[in-house]
Amino acid sequence: MLKLDKFHEECGVIGIFGHAEASNLVYLGLYALQHRGQEGAGISSSDGKQFFTEKGKGLVADIFSEKNLKRLPGHIAIGHNRYSTSGSSTLRNVQPIVANSSMGLLGIAHNGNLVNADELRAEIEEEGAIFQSTSDSEVIIHLIARSRADGFHAKVIDALQTVSGAFSLVLLRNNELLAVRDPLGVRPMSLGQIDGAYVVASETCAFDLIGAKYIRDIEPGEMLIINSEGLRSLRAIHSPRRAFCVFEFIYFARPDSYIFGGYNVNEIRKEFGRQLAREAPVEADIVIPVPDSGVPAAIGYSEESGIPFDFGLIRNHYIGRTFIEPRQNIRHFGVKIKLNPVRELLEGKRVVVVDDSIVRGTTSQKIVKMLREGGLAREVHMRISSPPTIGPCFYGIDTPTRQELIASTHSVEEIKKHITADSLSYLTLEGVRNIVPNPEDFCAACFDNCYPISFPGESMQQLELMFGR
Numbered sequence: 507m508l509k510l511d512k513f514h515e516e517c518g519v520i521g522i523f524g525h526a527e528a529s530n531l532v533y534l535g536l537y538a539l540q541h542r543g544q545e546g547a548g549i550s551s552s553d554g555k556q557f558f559t560e561k562g563k564g565l566v567a568d569i570f571s572e573k574n575l576k577r578l579p580g581h582i583a584i585g586h587n588r589y590s591t592s593g594s595s596t597l598r599n600v601q602p603i604v605a606n607s608s609m610g611l612l613g614i615a616h617n618g619n620l621v622n623a624d625e626l627r628a629e630i631e632e633e634g635a636i637f638q639s640t641s642d643s644e645v646i647i648h649l650i651a652r653s654r655a656d657g658f659h660a661k662v663i664d665a666l667q668t669v670s671g672a673f674s675l676v677l678l679r680n681n682e683l684l685a686v687r688d689p690l691g692v693r694p695m696s697l698g699q700i701d702g703a704y705v706v707a708s709e710t711c712a713f714d715l716i717g718a719k720y721i722r723d724i725e726p727g728e729m730l731i732i733n734s735e736g737l738r739s740l741r742a743i744h745s746p747r748r749a750f751c752v753f754e755f756i757y758f759a760r761p762d763s764y765i766f767g768g769y770n771v772n773e774i775r776k777e778f779g780r781q782l783a784r785e786a787p788v789e790a791d792i793v794i795p796v797p798d799s800g801v802p803a804a805i806g807y808s809e810e811s812g813i814p815f816d817f818g819l820i821r822n823h824y825i826g827r828t829f830i831e832p833r834q835n836i837r838h839f840g841v842k843i844k845l846n847p848v849r850e851l852l853e854g855k856r857v858v859v860v861d862d863s864i865v866r867g868t869t870s871q872k873i874v875k876m877l878r879e880g881g882l883a884r885e886v887h888m889r890i891s892s893p894p895t896i897g898p899c900f901y902g903i904d905t906p907t908r909q910e911l912i913a914s915t916h917s918v919e920e921i922k923k924h925i926t927a928d929s930l931s932y933l934t935l936e937g938v939r940n941i942v943p944n945p946e947d948f949c950a951a952c953f954d955n956c957y958p959i960s961f962p963g964e965s966m967q968q969l970e971l972m973f974g975r
């Protein structure tokens with residue numbers, strides 16, 4: 507039986523080898539990668555003899571202190587930010603996962619989602635193994651430990667050839683750091699250097715914070731072995747094609763990062779906005795973003811259309827994930843707790859609102875209502891800088907089931923009515939393909955239902971039923 511929590515994993519990973527301040531640098535890198543996961547975080551370090559691990563639930567700032575960072579000595583460290591919206595958000599699932607094996611202690615931190623992890627787990631459990639967590643990463647550890655291949659590196663390759671899905675992962679062993687990216691390269695991962703030490707991270711924004719220099723991406727199917735002998739690259743897993751996640755460009759990655767061959771996320775998002783303005787022009791007085799994710803596309807829309815840009819919605823950045831809406835005797839807060847309109851800018855105006863995506867349609871509906879309330883905006887035109895989201899992601903982006911994705915069951919006209927906008931337009935898939943470099947190298951399954959990694963033993967329909975929340 508597939509486990510529900512598999513559907514919710516978006517994560518950030520980082521690893522560093524050969525630096526006296528390894529765990530401090532990993533800690534800082536986790537701050538930069540916080541947007542990739544807010545559920546929990548952890549760091550494991552090694553001094554070549556022993557392993558040290560500190561982890562907790564919540565944000566990096568809540569988990570780490572001077573005191574527990576001191577408990578992470580050594581010149582190698584790996585770190586992980588975990589994202590989970592519901593289900594098993596127990597501390598046991600917070601990574602890195604560390605286990606003892608015949609090859610000594612192993613630590614693993616993984617971003618992505620394996621599609622055959624449950625089958626593999628069931629097989630391994632059948633043979634008597636005991637799991638500490640429900641995380642996919644532990645399956646990889648078991649597979650490495652049980653592999654009959656000769657030598658540690660061969661065992662890792664053997665294990666990773668058995669799993670199917672998306673993985674950008676770092677592995678820590680006594681005196682080395684391994685970094686591997688799945689054969690299709692679904693999730694990003696880059697290599698950098700700082701003070702002669704090597705660092706790998708999900709996104710280059712982590713390098714900027716610690717002052718590391720970006721060298722290159724880790725290639726799909728590549729395994730990097732970093733130890734006292736330096737850096738070695740192995741073409742570990744046959745890579746038949748690429749399937750970079752287009753949603754990283756649309757929503758998930760940070761705008762200051764360079765991903766998928768060194769392309770700046772902000773520039774791509776602005777281009778999406780420009781293309782959207784060409785595809786879906788409208789007469790209006792002001793372009794405003796839904797902050798933060800809609801900002802670059804809104805700037806692009808404004809530049810291309812000549813309609814002035816401004817911040818018409820102000821976001822409260824301090825709500826946190828634990829906000830509980832009071833239920834009794836207090837009016838419904840809705841999206842207001844997070845966003846508030848700037849009356850001065852919007853009163854009597856024809857407003858273009860740019861957001862990166864519509865998932866269930868709740869955010870857009872509330873925003874349109876808020877912008878009209880009390881005679882504020884005269885017209886509200888919603889512009890979305892991605893195509894209609896019609897398919898759930900099985901490779902690591904948190905999306906609801908197909909039935910809950912409003913665009914899978916409603917036409918654009920119906921969605922426009924639902925969110926009560928004067929007009930609604932999405933960027934076309936052709937528009938996206940015109941902008942991303944080498945579009946054939948991308949997975950856009952959430953927009954076109956073409957899933958590049960098949961699901962062993964399950965039909966898509968069965969899978970969606972099981973993944974239903």
Ligand code: AMP
Binds near residue numbers: 757866867868903
């Ligand atoms: P919804 O209200 O369900 O239509 O969600 C749309 C909003 O969620 C947009 O403002 C997006 O920026 C944001 N969004 C899109 N994808 C995700 C995701 N995977 N996790 C969290 N937020 C998202």
